[in-house]
Amino acid sequence: MSAWRRIGIDMIPRYRELIEQSESIGMLWVDLWALFVDAHRDPVDEMTIQGVYEFARWTCEASGNDELTTSTCCHFYEHLPTVSLVRSKIPQYMSRQEILGLSEIFKYHLSENEYHELMKELLTVRQ
Numbered sequence: 001m002s003a004w005r006r007i008g009i010d011m012i013p014r015y016r017e018l019i020e021q022s023e024s025i026g027m028l029w030v031d032l033w034a035l036f037v038d039a040h041r042d043p044v045d046e047m048t049i050q051g052v053y054e055f056a057r058w059t060c061e062a063s064g065n066d067e068l069t070t071s072t073c074c075h076f077y078e079h080l081p082t083v084s085l086v087r088s089k090i091p092q093y094m095s096r097q098e099i100l101g102l103s104e105i106f107k108y109h110l111s112e113n114e115y116h117e118l119m120k121e122l123l124t125v126r127q
Contacts (some may be wrong), residue, residue, distance in 0.1 A: 004068055007058050012051035025059070025068055029075030036076075040085045052076075053093045078108040081118045091122055099123065 001020075008019040008028065015035065022028035036052045039045035056076050059068040081087045090099065099122050107115045 004059065004063065004065075007063075008055050011055045011058070012048065014048070025071045026075055029071055033076065033079060037083055037086060040083075040089060049089075049093065057098075073102075073105050077102050077105045081106050081114075082109050087118070087121075096123065 004025055005019055005022075009016045012019070012032075015032070018031055018035075019028060022031065032052055032055075035048060039048035039052075056072050059065070059072040063069070079086075080090055094102075099119075103119060106118060110118060
């Protein structure tokens with residue numbers, strides 16, 4: 001079993017079957033995104049939200065794998081500011097340093113004005 005599958009199962013155990021059956025890390029992120037967004041709805045599923053954020057951190061910071069990092073940025077981090085329910089909760093799960101480190105990634109689906117509003121919103125909350 002690949003390292004990303006083992007780590008994913010450790011961090012998001014309730015989705016073990018999904019992780020084991022995913023064709024690739026990219027396909028896993030597509031499936032996880034829908035579950036992640038749903039986890040923000042009432043009743044909020046903190047375990048899933050926290051697990052997905054932890055898995056995303058691992059793929060970008062500890063995996064040492066450029067393919068995993070790229071896939072996570074393209075299929076997860078780029079989309080965080082596009083769903084208001086998720087966007088409003090980003091400061092609860094990410095540090096100021098993480099937000100600043102991902103600021104260029106957050107730009108991808110936003111206009112320049114939307115991007116500046118996002119950063120103002122996220123960093124004002126974090127002060």
